[in-house]
Amino acid sequence: MNIGEAATRSGVSAKMIRYYESIGLITPPARTAAQYRVYAADDVHTLRFVRRSRDLGFSLEETRELLALWRDKSRASADVKNLAMAHVRELEEKAAELKAMADTLRHLATHCHGDHRPDCPILADFAATPSAQAKA
Amino acid sequence: MNIGEAATRSGVSAKMIRYYESIGLITPPARTAAQYRVYAADDVHTLRFVRRSRDLGFSLEETRELLALWRDKSRASADVKNLAMAHVRELEEKAAELKAMADTLRHLATHCHGDHRPDCPILADFAATPSAQAKA
DNA sequence: ATAAGGTTTCCCATCATGGGAAGGTCAAGG
DNA sequence: CCTTGACCTTCCCATGATGGGAAACCTTAT
Structure with missing residues (x-):
């Protein structure tokens, strides 16, 4: 084909x-x-x-390793499992990071009137010194 | 400086x-x-x-908009809030996606012996037809 | 024979960032 | 006054994974 x-x-x-x-x-x-x-x-x-x-x-590099393991009929399943679980941890870490960002921003947004008035704690936080910022 | x-x-x-x-x-x-x-x-x-x-x-493009809003003293806080909340939803979506991937993989890994033997349901799933795959 | 649609290679773009080279500048100390 | 080291400048290249598109070629059906 x-x-x-x-x-x-x-x-x-x-x-x-x-x-x-x-x-x-x-x-x-x-x-x-x-x-x-x-x-x-x-x-x-x-x-x-x-x-x-x-x-x-x-990633493609990880995929390359997985492909090699897939083709290697004699590999130990532990090798595959280790690779997979390491990846699971990475994914969960990244997910947690994104969630933390979302939480921070959502928190800031709850304090923003969201009306016609100009003052907005979101931008105020952005402009503040790092030590005074809501935790991400 | x-x-x-x-x-x-x-x-x-x-x-x-x-x-x-x-x-x-x-x-x-x-x-x-x-x-x-x-x-x-x-x-x-x-x-x-x-x-x-x-x-x-x-993103830098979003940052550009936020900067403009920051500098525009007459903008409505609602504009900022809308932008922020749209971003919150994006972040949460991405986080959920990553979490779903992690869950799928973790599920597959629980069925993998993780020992010296070669057979591994993780790779078996990878090689399976899409309809038979664990849901991500 | 011609048109339509598939294929080839090649180059460019994305997004945000870093690396590094080649050269200019500034401040401190001998 | 001159050297040394730490800055600064611009320019090009690389990343990772993907898409877009051009120019040329092939295949198949009409």
């Missing part, structure tokens, strides 16, 4: 498939006489794997 | 100060005969404002 079909089937854009190939994440497929890339069903599996990994927030 | 001192006092790197100037976020300061940028105390306030805005997850 051509790259377009592989893209549709895997949910990875053709643009990204070429990019993944260029950085060595996936192996270059065969080519037709006219240089068209030709993919097999198995390549679509790999692409779906990558897609899934990306959807779960793994 | 020179850019270095402004950077230290505001918590914005000299590199970023120059960048903010280049994109018109902040106004170009005066220069010495030798082309050194000269900042006033007020410029440091502005930089701190930007820093604070960034720390709370606003």
